Amino acid sequence: MSTGSRRQRWDAARNHDQVLAAARDLFSTRGLATDVREIATLAGVGVATLYRHFPTKDDLVRAAVADDLAEWWALTRRAAAEEDAWSGLCAFVEQTLATMARHRAVLDGVMAPAAAPAAFEACHTHLRAELDGLVRRAHQQGTLRPEVSAADVSLLVLALGQVVRHTAESPDAWRRHTHLVLDGLHVRAARR
Amino acid sequence: MSTGSRRQRWDAARNHDQVLAAARDLFSTRGLATDVREIATLAGVGVATLYRHFPTKDDLVRAAVADDLAEWWALTRRAAAEEDAWSGLCAFVEQTLATMARHRAVLDGVMAPAAAPAAFEACHTHLRAELDGLVRRAHQQGTLRPEVSAADVSLLVLALGQVVRHTAESPDAWRRHTHLVLDGLHVRAARR
DNA sequence: GCGTATCCGGAACGAATGATCCGGAACAAG
DNA sequence: CTTGTTCCGGATCATTCGTTCCGGATACGC
CATH class of the missing domain: 1.10.10.60 (Homeodomain-like)
Structure with a gap:
């Protein structure tokens, strides 16, 4: 170290x-x-x-979150590579939120509209990049409702970040809520 | 005045x-x-x-948002009284978000975890109270997925507030996103 | 041990922001 | 117009927070 x-x-x-x-x-x-x-x-x-x-405080933030961001990106890359795009998407979202729940600075940095320190510059880009492929594949596999775009999922992650913030003490709460919402975007056999 | x-x-x-x-x-x-x-x-x-x-600044905030809060509550009360609980629920959520989009101080006050000025004390209580009845009726009518609780919808509103914040310039964006998510909580004829 | 380059810690600066003070101006009554 | 009450506005205080300064302490080579 x-x-x-x-x-x-x-x-x-x-x-x-x-x-x-x-x-x-x-x-x-x-x-x-x-x-x-x-x-x-x-x-x-x-x-x-x-x-x-x-x-600079920003340098300190960058150093403090570097490992977590790297780990997060590794996890999401793995999720994005899953064969089943739907479960990959779920894993992607859940791991992103888990990272945010574990590291509040990441939550703050990613959710802040513009006041985010430079340490989180690449996060949104990264998010969008990984999501693009994942969402496209999910559409091809017919498991994601067709009106849902990658931008929608990206926004959804930010939105669920707010849930994490309000239920920080109990991981079960935001996890349940996340699955609830994700489930609503799923195309099941029962539908159509 | x-x-x-x-x-x-x-x-x-x-x-x-x-x-x-x-x-x-x-x-x-x-x-x-x-x-x-x-x-x-x-x-x-x-x-x-x-x-x-x-x-106090808080007094000023209170005075500045009083009318908007009153109008919001009136709108939501009306939505909560709709015959069809599902469309009432949708109207409730949409009007709440519209209020937040129109009045950023309301957005800030309602979404802030604990730093919210006293002016917004009653908001969460009010939200929960109205939602309780609405969600119960929607369950009775079979139009809301049974796992979804009033607390879930309450959290969802906060979450969608984050969407409003990130798409403030285009009302269509957050409205579309809101309907997307709400639609996922809806029990349609096609399902089951 | 000793000298020196390196490093440390707390005081202090500067900006932002909520809140207060006080000399003086503005209004109303006669 | 005079007078006294009410009200005004900018300077000022107090606090927070990122950042910098400087006298003094510390570690390392000999």
Whole structure:
């Protein structure tokens, strides 16, 4: 975890890691609005030290969520590759929301209309890109209602993020709600 | 519109009305985060005057949204009284979202988890109360999928509020999306 | 141990924003 | 017009939060 760059003091590297750990902790439980001072305090460090390692709060956010975003994207890529596009779509949505539920900063960053830090620039693009193929395949397989576009699903994810925010303490609640809504977009054998 | 209280200077009453009008304007277009100074400026008045008439920003918000909330509640009550519970439910949701789309402060106030000003205290309660009856009747009439509870619809409204926020410029977009999702909760003749 | 380059921590800055103060202007009564 | 009450407006306070500064402490090479 410590930076491999040469010529750095031992305690500096330790502080870097402690700040990063504290940032991950607070950002994931309290969201993007977390005060930088709190992070520094939890890390047992002064604000200046924090800023020495991460010149901007945005940099800190980026570093704190990088792993989670990477993991999220890996999960969604896997979901998008599923043979059955419908179950892939469900997995995609559920894993996206699970990521948001686990890491409130991701929730904040993805859901914020425009005030989102640069750390989340690529998220919407990524979302749309993966969804495009998945939705197309689901339409081909006839398991997704034909009026539903990729943009619709993308919006739906943001909308369900709001559900996650209001039921953060019980994962079952948002999961149930998500399945309820997704089920409404499903074309079952019983219909038609 | 001017306060009926006796013994008030005419310019004070005029200022009261101008502040209220400015507040309505900016709160509805920019949301709750609007700076109080902007409102005062638009009203052609100093901040102190604003605070003289509305001792707190929260009071100002309350006054600015009171009519809209009343109108919203009237609309939803009417929707809740419809014979066909399903179309009543759809009207309920759509009118709620239309209110939020028209008045961003209402959107902010209702969607905010806990930071909502006191002006929106009763909203969730009201929402739930009206939805309870509506959902029960829809279940009796067999037009709403049986797993869907009033709490689900309540959450759904908040979720769709996020859609409104992301498609604020085009009312068609959120309306279409809303119908898409609602349609998924509908029990049609074709199913079962 | 000692000197030096590196790093640290808390105070302080600057901007945003809700709220208050006070000298003076505007209105109403006679 | 005079006078006294009411009201006004901009400066100001207080708080929050991202960010920077600087005197002092610390680790590392010898």
